[in-house]
Amino acid sequence: MTQLALYNTLTKAKAPFEPANPKRVTMYVCGNTVYNFAHIGNARPAVVFDVLFRLLRRTYGNNHVIYARNVTDVDDKINAAAKEQGVDIAEITDRFTAAFNEDIGALGVIPPNVEPRATEHISEIVSMIKRLIASGHAYAAEGHVLYSVPSFDDYGRLSNRNRDDMIAGARVEVAPYKNDPADFVLWKPSTNDLPGWDSPWGPNGGRGRPGWHIECSAMIEKHLGETIDIHGGGNDLIFPHHENEIAQSRCSHNGANLAGVWMHNGMLELGDEKMSKSLGNVWLVRDLLQTHTGEAVRLALLSAHYRQPLAWSEDVVVQAKRTLDRLYGTLVALGHIDTEASTPPDAFLSAVADDLNTPKALAELSALAKAANTVATDADKARLKGEILASGALLGLLQGDPAAWLQGDAQDGDAEIEELIAARNDARANKDFAESDRIRDDLAAKGITLEDGTDGTKWRRAN
Ligand SMILES: [Zn+2]
16 A cells, blocks of 8 residues: 655655544545636536545545535625625525536545535534533633634634734724634624524524534534544634634544644635636636646646645646547557456656655656556556556546547537538549638648548547
């Protein structure tokens, strides 16, 4: 078994991964707040932790890994979107939860075992808040419940922040009901026009709603337990979100660690094309899928190491598509040779197991394809084809029909291309070679290459 090593944000070091119980490996990743379509930055953690999920399942067995990715379906941004569009809050959250799953599904992301929604865990949230109050780590004030940051000595360890940083990081003017400027909200009051649930705190039957951070702590406790093996998310969540999750969970569980390993992916850099909704040029996954295949977008997301920033551009996706063209081209060239059930070669597995070094793994995959293009015997071809497919599967790539891929399966304009090819074949049948050449040149100018063979004319896009 290849030893998995993961970088832990908490210890600032890479270490061999040892789950507490190899028969029940637990992973939690913070999901989306569902009030809009997912942008490409939301897709990166979904794809990165999907690769880790695949690797864990391969290492410990499909039935021994439990992966939970939550849905934040109560939030002020959702309330604002519902108000703006004049619809019920559930209409917004249902619509964008479905849209998110559809979009990342197109990127080959396997659904997690559990996708808990915050609004379905209010009693668990209230129960955790009660325990935090009882143990002196939280207090009720003016309909709010606040977590008392000075009550937890380890606060700031994950993000390496001292007290001054924390207060500056709070970024809001200090509410008068806070005992300490760093204290954060666990529960807040709701007016009747906002989503709300009964609670023991405040007026109006305690009608209120949870703060964002407590949702994750309560859902982790319910679905995975007090201490989990891996907690993931974008590095923009380290402070305050993950710092607050740790504080809430540890103080609810007699100091027990929340997670053995904390993993954080870097952000996408969008260059001039800022990821700003107000500018109207957000990189929505949905929009990218109009012009690119989900597989090319996935490979583009895996082209950089997950902890590094990734400079995102149209070109990154175009390059990814070229890589896939080459790899699928090799599979086509290998033909219908039978492959035995195969495993990825050691060099590939070591790269993925080394803190998900996907750039190195992709280089190994390309090396396999290169080798496959030069081997002569059927036995070697079968072995390499099996290794390419098994390696691809671990990254969630190359599982499509190679021939269909090279034809640019079901892209816009396919029907028009087929029509032009038919017209060209008619011209050739009538020995009108000037016309058939004209159509071929016309297609070439659009990046379509034709190959005439005994079983008709095949075509492919140049990039
Ligand atoms: Zn979270």
